[in-house]
Amino acid sequence: MAATVAARLAGLGITLPTPASPVANYVPFVVSGALVVVSGQGPFVGEERIVGKLGAGLDIAAGQRAARLCFINLLAQLQAACAGDLDRVRRVIRLGGFIAATADFTAHATVMNGASDLAVAVFGEAGRHARTTVGVPSLPLDFAVEIEGLFEIA
Amino acid sequence: MAATVAARLAGLGITLPTPASPVANYVPFVVSGALVVVSGQGPFVGEERIVGKLGAGLDIAAGQRAARLCFINLLAQLQAACAGDLDRVRRVIRLGGFIAATADFTAHATVMNGASDLAVAVFGEAGRHARTTVGVPSLPLDFAVEIEGLFEIA
């Protein structure tokens, strides 16, 4: 019998944070039919916050950690969209990753794996997603990475 | 009885422009089932056109005005997608905001509020959307902001 998502998270030592509330006229997620669209999430959990640019002081490991934190925040929002039950998630459809980077940086995909690897660790085959990863010159609040998500739920 | 969208637009003093036609092999919107996908819109209405970068000469207020103009153009396209009747809009699902900005700019979210605030002013609760906001080094025609939209219609 497959482990539930909650059990997998526990096995990974991950406690989902309280979902962050936007401070403006938008919402963290919208449900439309079976689709959940989650707003772009930044790399902060608890006291930890990863800022700066890849290729200008921030190393790949820090970037991967940032991508992982973004995905943890996506999970927290998705859990709220599922009324607490992440076992309702049928598929991680798409992740869109924006990596704050210099013009000569080329390892965006390696950074983004910090999120993709966690998606598969948490959801198994259902966590294997389409993704688009690009560099950007700057992100809100100097975040190092921002990731948005599209999910299918039951 | 709720004000119609047309009445809200009138109350805001907004007259929607004639939707801009792309000059290439793409279209301003595609309807797929209940979803309307609207192409990225730039900040120009009538004679007004906002170009330049946030963090390099363009101030926050100008950026917010640019985001507002982009949303007005999204509305014009959406109205065409609804055969003229914006009351058919059930939800603003997602806005994707691209802010032309320098590497040290950090107030992208404040800029994007120029669009988000108008979405809620026009559609009320149905206007509260998921959103992703990022910086970009440059946009077509030197636009300061470009915003794409995803909507659900009846």
Added chain:
Amino acid sequence: MAATVAARLAGLGITLPTPASPVANYVPFVVSGALVVVSGQGPFVGEERIVGKLGAGLDIAAGQRAARLCFINLLAQLQAACAGDLDRVRRVIRLGGFIAATADFTAHATVMNGASDLAVAVFGEAGRHARTTVGVPSLPLDFAVEIEGLFEIA
């Protein structure tokens, strides 16, 4: 009787490559209902690979060629999503184009036409899509262009 997509590709002299396999925990496409979400594709086919930035050494024609190659890779993935039969494609819904560019570059739309024109050449009216085109400072592996796609299939 309308030419099939395969016949149109042959008429254009295009042989679709073997779809590229991601080397990480993501997949080239996800099918959800009638929608196919295809991961961001880069500009390489066979030995050809287009790297660098628009506005810094790479000219418009090279950028358009890069956009065309990205769309050819989208087609290869879409064909796999359709179990080999591109005549199942009902609509190219959306293309998202990321153009590696300097801050003073303004011709992103002209570059992106390399993909949009091919979409219409291959699918006719069904190839006319919504699109969003923006500049980015850098892309994975120094790619000049990256394009993601959303399609509706029967």
